[in-house]
Amino acid sequence: MSEVSEDGSGSPLRTRAMVTTTQLDHINEKTNEPPPSSSSSQPSEYEKKKANFLVRTFWTFVMIGLFFTALFSGHIYIIACITIVQIVSFKEVIAIASVPSRARQLRPTKSLNWYWLVTTMYFLYGESVIYYFKHIVLVDRVLLPLATHHRFISFVLYVIGFVFFVANLKAGHLKFQFTNFAWTHMALYLIVVQAHFVMNNVFEGMIWFFLPASLVICNDIFAYICGITFGRTQLIKLSPKKTVEGFVGAWVMTVVWGILLTNVLMRSKYFICPVNDLGANIFTGLECEPNPAFLSHTYTLPNLFFLPEGTTFSFITEPMQLHTMVLASFASLIAPFGGFFASGLKRTFKIKDFGDSIPGHGGMTDRMDCQFIMGFFAFIYYQTFVAQHKLNYGNVMELAITGLSLEEQIELVRGLSKYLENQGVFDPEDGQQAQNANQGNGQGQDAGFEVNTQGYEPNSPMSQSLDASPAPSSATEVNTPTLTDGSIRPNIQEESSTPSASP
Template identity: 80%
Template structure:
């Protein structure tokens, strides 16, 4: 009787091999083990299992490849960002829109995986419908607010502008009714969880990104400064952390240190002051958008916000050195922006880290090679952009009568007869000021009388 050879495993009748613990290995376990780099290939020779060791990629080569990929895509993103910023505001708005959609898709995908297994046909379609409805409402609000002098005088766009909120509400109601009608017995908990998760994603990503887009309309500086402060703070925190970081800051991100946190704050403040002094010299950055066709070379024209105008500040008489100095108020405001970007905005990243730990994932996706998902790069930007919008409108914005506001008041608050009287009055005023000729005035008055 021949002795069994050592090191040879015999297959069971059902075709599955048993592990050392007696459990049956699944197909996915075998596939994953075989797909790992450096794992041995198993072949059979007359019923015997022969293990062939394949040469694997060294850890150094892996890190080198990851670093090169990450560096390449970092420069690509920087190039696209600055190229879009110099080409005009409309290109930055397109980038913000793309970031909205990709980030929403990544966050929704975290909790949307089981829907296919549950055979719920409309889960994914409803998610995209909520996104489209929300973006229609938010983008419409921005267009009407900043370009009402164009929208309200257009025959086609006027009904959409005057009834925009009602239209948006009815679109939401249609989705709500469709969601309720799609509820299936046995899946209620999962479907309502999806409903809640989708709305959370809409608020945390789409709504906050909408305020970033509004910052672009208020002036490129209110978009570029918050974005650059967050990016530089992240870089400074990494440099300070690996240089002299010792004390762990928060358990959600074990690599974050108190020393890196504080050091990045100081360096970010210095960077913000220097960058602000440069950007304030160009009207392309400090002027609100009044021409979507403008770019870095054509520039913009406006009366600068007083926050960019130097003021002379007098020190108390007992102060030992200079009795007065000149400074723009923006140099004080940038201290607040830099402090928020350093001390508060990183908690957006900590929140994202906690979310990933909850779902046991490393990254939100693989949208950016070497960096993970879009959400991994934008987690701090959303809350920073939201803060910039709120701070600007609370402490910096100058509210005055605008052409669009006057047209809106005239269209929505006056009867047609009163509007014609307004036209006559304005035309007479322009004639008295020498802006229009007498023939133009007679033509306008004749047209109004015939009406």
């Protein structure tokens, strides 16, 4: 029988024999070689843990260094960090619920998710900028219409996305599309909205951002230390390694840490002052009148029935220390449930981490799961119990621009000018000269005002009423010495016999 088949290939028997011989030769070669050791083929469990520990430690110090660099560099850098955190966290949460095969068939789905994110950030960031910098935004010709119509613009942007979503619904993919729609909105609320309040804490004072964040970190560290030291009782099934002993021990240590840290931060106006200069840093500092929460106060305890009558106990401390105890308790007792929520979410999708954004630590969301709810609580607590809701320059500007007609605004300016003129701190001629100079230089129509505050006490009563007092002429020098009784006596010195007409 020929060993070559009709089609030119080898005979089946010959071919099978050649394959068998090759396999046997391969086996013989393997038998002559020593068997590979398991240690050389793959690293041991100890080596894996060691490598992971080194990577985790390295990136821990990198994150700490970057965080404190941004913290001391200024508020704008912390806001940039918060923005990066919320974008990365949103990306990770959206990714775990996506189905790649469906996403490839529905191209607009991924783009629409990012559109929702941009629209939400535009609305929230705009609200913060208008609220904290209204004295700048409302007097700018370009920003004024954007500020006054900000919420309407944001709503229109959302409606555009909603219409686009409905227009792209496809049969056979409806369940996936609506699930993705709901999942995206949940991520926007739990991540982007709560991160927005964390950013507002930065504007209210760096201490309201740094203190809550450090309390969560401290609680996480001491929960681990106390848990491995004397932990026996399991706390919750979602996190089997969490123990009651670690939970309570971390609470005590977090309160102690918060009191010590607050005592240090209160000494720096960079931390306790609200933002009035985005260019400020730890070296330039900020200037403000401290909130009463940072000033010492005497507290007297109520009379106890078992003590002799007239016995009282009192102590002196800053109210901020009491606020810190509340924040530390929330960071210890409530904020960890944000982590438990994230653990349940990961178990639902059978994943270990939300992502791999931070080597050795998993995803950004794994590190920030407790920070979002803590920052949200800190903002609500500050606005409810600490903030001073006073009328300021920005609020007055907002009321005047949005609540008064153009004629009423002009009358308001005239009335304020008259008041300042009678107080001796404003010269209308100087304002007119500055306005003419600006117009001549092509710098717009804004009038410049030169205010002389020498010898002026804001708390002194006016010596003349606004309507009864004539405006001093341009050739008249007005001095307002303060009398011993607190009143002001105008001292007018004529410099020329023929005063010019008042502008």
